[in-house]
Amino acid sequence: MKKSKFSDSQVIEALKRVEGGLAVPELCRELGISSATFYKWRAKYGGMDTSMMARMKELEAENARLKKMYAEERLKADILKEAMAKKF
Structure with missing residues (x-):
C-alpha cells in the first residue's frame, strides 16, 4: 500500500480547517491533493482526533x-x- 505524504496530524488539521469555513477546492489547491482525496479523508477520518x-x-x-x-x-x-x- 502506498504511504501517504501527509501525516495523521496533517490530515486532521486539513479536515478541521474545512470545518472552520475554508473552501474545499482552496484547501485542495493549497495541499496539492484532489478533491476526491479530501473526501476520502473525510469519510475515513471525519470526527477523529490524532x-x-x-x-x-x-x-x-x-x-x-x-x-x-x-x-x-x-x-x-x-x-x-x-x-x-x-x-x-
Whole structure:
C-alpha cells in the first residue's frame, strides 16, 4: 500500500480547517491533493482526533497480520486434508 505524504496530524488539521469555513477546492489547491482525496479523508477520518486515528491504524495493521496468519493456517489444514485423503 502506498504511504501517504501527509501525516495523521496533517490530515486532521486539513479536515478541521474545512470545518472552520475554508473552501474545499482552496484547501485542495493549497495541499496539492484532489478533491476526491479530501473526501476520502473525510469519510475515513471525519470526527477523529490524532490519537483515535493512530489507534485505528494500529488495529488495521493487527487485522492484516491476523488475516495473514489465518490464511497460512487454513493452507496447512488443506494440505493435511489432502495428505490424509491420499493415505486412506
